Amino acid sequence: MTMTPKRLWERAYGDFLMPSRLGAYRALLEAALGAGYAIISVERFWKLIGADAVDPVRRYLVLRHDIDTGPRTAVAMWQLERSLGIASSYYFRLSTLDLSLMADIAAAGGEASYHYEELATVAKRRHLRTPAGALAHLPDAQDLFRRNLERLRALTGLPMRVVAAHGDFVNRKLGLTNSAILTDPGFRREAGIELETYDEAFMSHITSRHADLTSRPYWTPADPISAIRQAEPIAYVLVHPRGWQVERCPNARDDIVRIWQGLLYALPIAPSEETGHKSAPRRSRRG
Numbered sequence: 001m002t003m004t005p006k007r008l009w010e011r012a013y014g015d016f017l018m019p020s021r022l023g024a025y026r027a028l029l030e031a032a033l034g035a036g037y038a039i040i041s042v043e044r045f046w047k048l049i050g051a052d053a054v055d056p057v058r059r060y061l062v063l064r065h066d067i068d069t070g071p072r073t074a075v076a077m078w079q080l081e082r083s084l085g086i087a088s089s090y091y092f093r094l095s096t097l098d099l100s101l102m103a104d105i106a107a108a109g110g111e112a113s114y115h116y117e118e119l120a121t122v123a124k125r126r127h128l129r130t131p132a133g134a135l136a137h138l139p140d141a142q143d144l145f146r147r148n149l150e151r152l153r154a155l156t157g158l159p160m161r162v163v164a165a166h167g168d169f170v171n172r173k174l175g176l177t178n179s180a181i182l183t184d185p186g187f188r189r190e191a192g193i194e195l196e197t198y199d200e201a202f203m204s205h206i207t208s209r210h211a212d213l214t215s216r217p218y219w220t221p222a223d224p225i226s227a228i229r230q231a232e233p234i235a236y237v238l239v240h241p242r243g244w245q246v247e248r249c250p251n252a253r254d255d256i257v258r259i260w261q262g263l264l265y266a267l268p269i270a271p272s273e274e275t276g277h278k279s280a281p282r283r284s285r286r287g
Contacts, residue, residue: 002026008216014243015251021218021244022073028225033084035228037061037235041089043111044161045181045196045234046202054205061224062206062236063088064197066164070250071098073265078105088265091115091164091197094148102156113160114152118145120168124261126165127269134174139182146179146191146254164197169262208232214243 039061048054067074089109102112119141128134165178181195182188206228227235
């Protein structure tokens with residue numbers, strides 16, 4: 001995405017100046033509850049699908065949070081949801097882990113799991129610039145994913161059988177999502193993954209999808225309030241705590257890391273580096 005002056009201002013406003021929007025978040029949840037929606041986690045709805053127990057006369061709102069930056073706002077959102085009797089899904093990156101919060105979410109009946117990005121990580125480390133180059137290193141990304149997931153399961157004691165792909169700037173440049181790691185059914189079974197949140201087996205049941213934005217109009221493709229008013233049977237709402245309340249230090253840190261990684265990724269490399277093949281050693285001219 002090109003950073004136009006308007007976009008730069010929106011980013012700065014959202015990261016450092018925006019007033020808290022948690023009141024609007026509460027209003028959204030209260031509207032859904034008032035309209036008779038059951039607000040549940042991705043994992044819980046997936047279990048209903050598997051048991052053929054989705055009630056055709058009941059309305060559901062599947063609520064997911066992707067914790068991209070500091071988790072302080074995620075804590076506030078979780079506490080707000082607890083006050084309303086809601087248990088939803090929270091997906092944490094390695095850089096945003098909050099073990100105490102994850103334990104509390106799970107103990108309260110919600111889902112705390114992994115927001116993974118290993119394909120992007122490998123692509124940045126190896127300066128992979130093409131889809132073919134990235135896919136050639138898919139086994140490296142899968143191995144890294146497996147090791148990270150095993151460590152997270154050991155740290156948290158949580159099953160983490162449902163995971164959600166993070167979207168990185170490198171993914172947009174490559175035109176590949178991190179979910180490419182899980183396209184192989186055999187690898188999924190080996191890693192103990194039952195569902196990737198974008199799987200068609202799950203999303204085919206959703207009748208209305210909504211994701212938040214960090215600037216106006218704040219939702220794409222539309223405000224979920226419209227789906228609630230239209231009594232959509234199964235609404236799927238993805239939120240990122242970063243867009244609801246300012247956390248200046250984590251946001252500044254994330255912006256700096258993003259700029260630095262972008263600069264490193266743009267550095268020129270030898271063609272052999274992307275394919276992973278080593279160049280033939282040069283012969284010494286001496287002797």
